[in-house]
Amino acid sequence: MAEPVPQVVAQMPKAKLIGLLALFLGPSVVIYTAFSIYPLLATMQLSTFTGESGGGVHFVGLANFVTLLTDSLWSTPFWNALKNNMIFFAIHMAVQNPIGIALAGLLSLPGLKLKSFYRTVFFLPTMLSVVIVGFSWNLILSPLWGVAKGALTAVGLGSWFAPWLGLESTALVTLALMSVWQFVGIPMMLIYAALLNIPDELVDAARVDGLGQLRIFFHIKLPLVLPTIGLVSVLTFVGNFNAFDLIYSVKGALAGPNFASDILGTFFYRTFFGNQLQLGNPTMGAAVATVMFFIILIGVCVYLFVVQRRMRRYTF
Amino acid sequence: MFLEQRARALAVHAVLIAYSALALGPILLVVMNSFKSRNAIFGSPLSPPDSSTFSLIGYAKVFRASHIVVYFENSLIVTLVSMGLVLLFGAMAAWALSEYRFRGSTAVALFLSIGIMVPIRLGSVAILNMMRTAGLNDTLTALILVYIAQGLPMAIFILSEFIQQIPMDLRDAARCDGVPETRIFFEVIAPLLRPAIATVAVFTIVPIWNDLWFPLILTSSDSTHTITLGVQQFLGQYITDWNSVLAALSMAILPVVVIYVVFSRQLIAGLTSGAVK
Numbered sequence A: 001m002a003e004p005v006p007q008v009v010a011q012m013p014k015a016k017l018i019g020l021l022a023l024f025l026g027p028s029v030v031i032y033t034a035f036s037i038y039p040l041l042a043t044m045q046l047s048t049f050t051g052e053s054g055g056g057v058h059f060v061g062l063a064n065f066v067t068l069l070t071d072s073l074w075s076t077p078f079w080n081a082l083k084n085n086m087i088f089f090a091i092h093m094a095v096q097n098p099i100g101i102a103l104a105g106l107l108s109l110p111g112l113k114l115k116s117f118y119r120t121v122f123f124l125p126t127m128l129s130v131v132i133v134g135f136s137w138n139l140i141l142s143p144l145w146g147v148a149k150g151a152l153t154a155v156g157l158g159s160w161f162a163p164w165l166g167l168e169s170t171a172l173v174t175l176a177l178m179s180v181w182q183f184v185g186i187p188m189m190l191i192y193a194a195l196l197n198i199p200d201e202l203v204d205a206a207r208v209d210g211l212g213q214l215r216i217f218f219h220i221k222l223p224l225v226l227p228t229i230g231l232v233s234v235l236t237f238v239g240n241f242n243a244f245d246l247i248y249s250v251k252g253a254l255a256g257p258n259f260a261s262d263i264l265g266t267f268f269y270r271t272f273f274g275n276q277l278q279l280g281n282p283t284m285g286a287a288v289a290t291v292m293f294f295i296i297l298i299g300v301c302v303y304l305f306v307v308q309r310r311m312r313r314y315t316f
Numbered sequence B: 001m002f003l004e005q006r007a008r009a010l011a012v013h014a015v016l017i018a019y020s021a022l023a024l025g026p027i028l029l030v031v032m033n034s035f036k037s038r039n040a041i042f043g044s045p046l047s048p049p050d051s052s053t054f055s056l057i058g059y060a061k062v063f064r065a066s067h068i069v070v071y072f073e074n075s076l077i078v079t080l081v082s083m084g085l086v087l088l089f090g091a092m093a094a095w096a097l098s099e100y101r102f103r104g105s106t107a108v109a110l111f112l113s114i115g116i117m118v119p120i121r122l123g124s125v126a127i128l129n130m131m132r133t134a135g136l137n138d139t140l141t142a143l144i145l146v147y148i149a150q151g152l153p154m155a156i157f158i159l160s161e162f163i164q165q166i167p168m169d170l171r172d173a174a175r176c177d178g179v180p181e182t183r184i185f186f187e188v189i190a191p192l193l194r195p196a197i198a199t200v201a202v203f204t205i206v207p208i209w210n211d212l213w214f215p216l217i218l219t220s221s222d223s224t225h226t227i228t229l230g231v232q233q234f235l236g237q238y239i240t241d242w243n244s245v246l247a248a249l250s251m252a253i254l255p256v257v258v259i260y261v262v263f264s265r266q267l268i269a270g271l272t273s274g275a276v277k
Helices: A007-011 A014-046 A063-070 A072-107 A115-127 A130-141 A147-154 A171-183 A185-196 A200-208 A213-224 A226-240 A245-251 A264-273 A282-312 B002-033 B038-043 B057-065 B068-099 B105-117 B120-133 B140-163 B168-176 B181-192 B194-210 B213-218 B227-237 B242-272
Strands: A049-051 A057-059
Touching: A014 A282, A014 B068, A014 B105, A014 B120, A014 B140, A014 B181, A049 A282, A063 A072, A063 A282, A072 A115, A072 A171, A072 A185, A072 A213, A072 A226, A072 A264, A072 A282, A072 B002, A115 A171, A115 A185, A115 B002, A115 B242, A130 A147, A130 A171, A130 A245, A130 B002, A130 B227, A130 B242, A171 A185, A171 A245, A171 B002, A185 A226, A200 A213, A213 A226, A226 A282, A245 A264, A264 A282, A282 B120, B002 B242, B038 B242, B057 B068, B057 B242, B068 B105, B068 B140, B068 B181, B068 B194, B068 B227, B105 B140, B120 B140, B120 B213, B140 B194, B140 B213, B168 B181, B194 B227, B194 B242, B213 B227, B227 B242
Parallel strands: none
Antiparallel strands: A049 A057
């Protein structure tokens, strides 16, 4: 970059600078490259190979991807997982983010008491392991225990109850809502922080003009935190297209019933590691991981080049 | 006017309390029922344990039937070692990137930030191959190496932002006195990083403690399982034994809740000061 080189560096002998950089940057760059960047590239490379019965591998170009996308043995579960993952993401966007925005809006109201208590409580589920959250909801929704049914009966909706996690039509939505329950703290906290950063003069000016809290929120505050909502969306996207733990701990690697809750993470795990129905296949697993990488890359690029660039105009 | 304001405040609190109940209810329900006998768990799930329904049978079974203490130890070792090294290496790298700007430092910073957005999980196939080749498969070392690589990008990002706010005069004064660069970092700068370190520590610890994926991929024996994987497998095996399941869940929940309540101020301050954008 065109930034001027600071004096410290300019005055330093070259050998000393290289020594210092090696000492300070070395450990991070080495570990990060070896265990994060290199495996990612090696996985992509492996996706162009196929395993031999003898144990070796040979180069097959893009054949694994062609198989994945067109051979019905692979493409049916792949497209199913991708579709389910889209639904999973759509539910997060439609439920988690509006609730997060609403809670952040309420918490940032001037003069609200018990603010830090609410904040702490709302963020608590986010801190728990997905495994714990999955199992806890699994128990609560279980017809065996009957807590969910009892709660619904208490408010007169007992007939609504169904074993949601066990039904093909509702399992995915239920799992998505469990995930929303857990992660609503992240959009809430980030949007809350953005709301606090809005200059008081703007809000005061609106209040002097006679706007109520609700209109101030929708007409002044919300447009100003749009960049943060964009950031929350891309974080949700990356998190959702990389999700695995919840489905695996509630429904197992087979993401039942009948793959109704299968998403890319569980599909990747089954392909790579194997399960009751098939042997693990590292090269096909690498191909699935590569496809997931490009899906996530597309999401991040849409954010960087479309969302963030358009939103810049509205910020100060 | 005054009454109207009161009514509005009440409505806001009603919504917030309702959501608090939704957020806390499931957790309380699990913890509460873990202290009850089997009959009481099913008979009156919503009432807290009393003298007639109190029972620790679930906890006794968890201790007897699983290596829960080993899992705890493993999780502690992996989490603390990874956190310590992420903080140390992360702070050093952040310092070098902001202090010794050189041609290419922006490129290095960008390279290091790839990991914020791209999940390290996607490299699992190659990570497993590497660990097998290096003979590190099924060791805690393998987990620690992966978690350091996973935690570094975010740590460097947060710490760099923080280091840029440290006033110049301190290090310039030290430099005039001829203090060597390494001592400037470890004795002048590092102590000033404390507030940011708390935030980075929480951001590093939580995903590691809660991770299921890498223990599942990289560890295969009981002696190397972490608490999250250990509990997950225990729950899978004993799914019909409700006492044990609830007790195991509670034992996994409580440490996190305690740490969270103790550090929530730092965590929320870190989140809301715009350290993470």
